[in-house]
Amino acid sequence: MILTDKTLTAARKRLLQMHFESGVGHIGGNLSCLDAMMLTFHEYVGDEDRFILSKGHAAGALYITLWSLGRLSNDTLKTFHKDNTLLAGHPPASGINDILFATGSLGHGLSLAAGTALALQLKGQSGNVYCLTSDGEWQEGSTWEAMIFAAHRRLSNLTILVDHNNLQGFGSTHDVASMSPLTEKLSGFDLDIQYVDGHDLSAIRTAIDKPSDKCRIIILQTIKGHGVSFMEDRMEWHYLPLKEEQYKLATQEIEAL
Template sequence: MYVNKTMAFAERPDPTSGPMADCHLPPDLLNEARRRLLQMHWDSGVGHLGGNLSALDAMMLLHHEMIGPQDRFILSKGHSAGAYYITLWSLGLLTDADLLTFHKDGTRLAGHPPASGIPSILFSTGSLGHGLPLAAGLALAARLEGNKRRVFCLTSDGEWQEGSTFEALIFAAHRSLANLTILVDHNGLQGFGSTADVASMDPLGVRLAGFDVDIRACDGHDLPSLRTALAPGGNRPTVVIMRTIKGRGVPGMEGHMESHYLPLTETNYRAALAGIGLPA
């Protein structure tokens, strides 16, 4: 029996309607988001959980502490849509009833972010290599309009094998789009092998440092480390390479490539719940 804490979340300030400076992501909220993500995937019996769990901490931190109503977020690694939906749920922008439709017929919550139906989601993503050009366009629009908004784009590490991602990096660096922060969920695993074995870019930070961008590295599961790395940058784009663990928090999935596609087993599900202090 699991306790739905959504009502309790409704009591906290809405971070989308006020200044973000005083917002703080409570650890118990992050834990609850993890539990709800696991439950949603367990209920729906679908995979892609590994990359959701590696990205959840960063998405929660961004949306609860850094992204204000004027800012923009693009989930370029669209296969982490589950973590995005859970983050929106934690903000009160999706309901439990919405989450129950995940991956079901007639849902707004498709396996990758939809093109319509959820106002917070600006673009349908999922084909890798699209998010960074879109984010660069949003960042350029802000500059042309004299707007100080920040634009965040969350990419996967395997996505840096896409040529269009590098087209966008060249563009953003050349244009000194300092309002653009690019996050890399560097969990080291992709769909059919490790990034090191399939098409190595390691060390990714060294490779990207060849461009005119600020490179920062952090532990993608450590909130203080993430806060430091995601702080506003200087006069050029910022790339934050987050060391993460695919399948974070699920003992049988952590660091396993299979978590890219395979759904939860009951054993893994109950072990993961126990790991975050909930009854298995």
């Protein structure tokens, strides 16, 4: 099912609404990866495939993506971050079929994705595994353990999407612990590495569609807070909730995109 601009805009607006109504932050890192997540789910993740969100703090984007597919209701979204909700600040351990693992501690998802991909291979199943990581979590040693494993096992059914928005918890990735350019750091592995505009759906499609017999990494050049001028590329939107005026302005800007 082709992801339309209309559907994507609706998802962006619903993301802002959910975060505003719940008074919850983490908006910047959700907007940076929402486009790629929506595209992956709408066009690539079928029943036989798996998606693992390694950057668990983008749970909002994941919930909205599932909502856009009709798998979570508006009533459920209203419970986001509230007591007695399934929609915690990071993906839950159970209760939502499309969410396989409770992530949130960075550096776990890539290993989980590699294990899933290997399991599918051993079982002779044809599904693909998609894993979305942040860029900051490539500072975790376990991510590199997973990379060694995935490359060595030549997990060609594994596609890793890196939300490379250049901002992490308390500074830019460049200032905190630079791995720039990440493509060079990864180039020693026997992988299929691509670097694309993470807000260009056509470019992401082309990258995912490219045939490969290796594990694939698609580094998505993204903008934290994408689509909202006062959020874009600003670290505080890793954390801040929206005030009412900001919410209205942000919604207008999203509609005008």
